[in-house]
Amino acid sequence: MSVKNDQPDMNRRKFVGTTVAAAGAVVVAPGVLLHTVAGADPESRGASAKHRWGMLIDANKCAEGCSACVDACNSEHGLTGHDRPATDAQWIRAVKLKDNSTGHINRLVMMCQHCEHPPCVDVCPTGASFKRTDGIVLVDRHICIGCRYCMMACPYKARSFVHEDLENQSVNAPRGKGCVEGCTMCVHRIDRGETVTACQEACHDTGHGAIVFGDLKDPDSEISQALKSQNSRQIRADLKLNTGVRYSNL
Amino acid sequence: MSKMYYRELYCGTPVRYWAGMALLGTIVAIALGAAFYMEHNGHWVTGMTNQVVWGLPHVFAIFLIVAASGALNVASIGSVFGGPMYKPLGRFSSLLAIGLLAGGLVVLLLDLGRPDRLIIAMTHYNFKSIFAWNIILYSGFFAIVGLYLWAMMDRKANRYYRPIGFAAFFWRLALTTGTGSIFGFLVAREAYDAAIMAPMFIIMSFSYGLAFFIITLIAAYMWGDRELGDLRLARLKNLLGVFVGAVLYFALVFNLTNLYVTQHHGVESFILLNGGVYTAMFWIGQVLIGGVIPLFLIYSPAFDKARWAIAAASMMVLIGGFFQIYVIVIGGQAFPMSVFPGKEVLESSFYDGTVGAYAPSLPEMLLGIGGIAIAMTMVAVGARMFKVFPESLEDPGESA
DSSP: OOOSSSSSSSHHHHHHHHHHEEEEEHHHHHHHHHHHHHHHOOOGSOOTTTOOEEEEEETTTTTOOOOOHHHHHHHTTTOOOOTTTTTTSSSSEEEEEEEETTEEEEEEEEOOOOOOOOOHHHSSSSSSSOOOTOOOEEEEETTTTOHHHHHHHHHTEEEEOSOOOOOOOTTSSOOOTEEEEEOOSHHOOOHHHHHHOOHHHHHHHHOOOEEEEEETTOSSHHHHHHHHHOOOOTTTTTGOOOOSEEEEEE | OOOOOEEEEOOSSSHHHHHHHHHHHHHHHHHHHHHHHHHHHHHGGGOOOOOSSSSSHHHHHHHHHHHHHTTTTHHHHHSSSTTTTTTTGGGHOOOOHHHHHHHHHHHHHHHHSGGGGGGHHHHHHOOTOOHHHHHHHHHHHHHHHHHHHHHHGGGGGGGGOOOOOHHHHHHHHHHHHHHHHHHTTTTSSSSSOOOHHHHHHHHHHHHHHHHHHHHHHHHHHTTTTOOOOOHHHHHHHHHHHHHHHHHHHHHHHHHHHHHGGGGGHHHHHIIIIIIIOOOOOOOIIIIIIIIIHHHHHHHHHHGOOOOHHHHHHHHHHHHHHHHHHHHHIIIHSSSOOOSTTTEEEEETTTOTEEEEEEEEOOHHHHHHHHHHHHHHHHHHHHHHHSOEEEEEEEOOSSSO
């Protein structure tokens, strides 16, 4: 039997209020906790605009028949192919060139040029293609929808689309079927505080030393010194993208 | 002029209608199967590669999307430009536009590497990307044309007819500008990177959209056993002739401009002279089948009121238009990108400096055809549910 009373039921209000507060706390607390944990890890502090990572590749030192950097990149990032060169991913490739007017022959390696003004980032509809504050251009595999517009826009053919199932992925570079990917400048190493990329290391170990990697914003770094002392150029400099990868003796 | 009565379209007998729907349903089901096959295995089972990244599905999708905005023109002529002969056709024009756009977008979506991430495309926007604008333009098109259709069909909403008509007209211009700009803003590839792409796509949409409209109109009135007057068809036919000529003119200007620029001689000779299949598609497909022959069929006095000639001309405009998009999308990618100007590529593991090989695969083709079937299904269902088609389109003065 119900009691007729025109006073509001205060107990019920209190109950509703407490329930809402408790539910709110349960929803928010894990996020706060995870944020604290994430912030405590020095490796996750993120990129800093105090650096701009770049490379200088000496075309004269890039040796005929050598594939050390390509192999190193493949094993570092778990890029296993299916023997289908048209669809297999290639983050770095060797190219042999002949000058049309002089006949001079050059060899060099091509990869993502990590532009200051990357066309891939401009065209990406979801913002999956992005540039870190330290100049490294990456693809966020969580929001890449696989539209491949970035591949249409890149003047360097630097990106690959993952055309088939992936196995035995490397922890260094999680990949995703149906997403686009490319050179990360070994961002996993940089975020650990290392300043040597897999390709540079391999090139150095073979004794060729054609690749110099480093901080373009640090005037004392090896790469800054090298760029200051010798002539270098950007590929497709006419597009004014201000690439992070430079070439000498080209 | 007699009063117009609109009535739902019953295609003669129920069997005729449902058999048609069953056929369309089967084609759509096959297309969905093909899309599942490509997504499940990954894109390596298609003709697409890391060199030619957009294949046949993109050709179908862009073709349908461009045609969709053009199909709305008949309604726009009726409301924005006040053409009394076109006004009764406005409802069908809007329905066809919605159907074609939906068909094109389904194909585009199912060709993504991650179609399951549609929700991401709808919630994460990079406003510098033309693709992101297009997502908004396409969604807005459905909404505005839907309202437009409502304003045409509901007497109470009739006072909104003109403002919505204007809005729809400007929105469709923006939409095709966006579609053309997908290519116009690509600095990397020599075949694109031209501001003329946007207006060229608009004039292409006028032509393909009207061709689609004429064919489906003739077909609907044939199946529905309704009267379709010669005068109205002649108007549409003459308009199509103007649009076909304009498309040819834009193709001429686009190529002449490129020919003037020494840097673009390579890509021009690829498309116009030595590009093999792309050269053939340009001259035989785009120019001859899509331009010269339809113009002859449209303007020759020998075929004055011949309905087959109008239908044939429209069909050829569509086939030629398909080739035109194919040459733009695939031909433009097949032509090697100039990564190292002034240098010849002697060796590369990534096909630098060589013409990109692309052969469309069967699943891509099936998915693309499915897009057309989806468009036609939506039109067939819409025309049956709503009062879209006038009961009779006999020429004014015949009854009155």
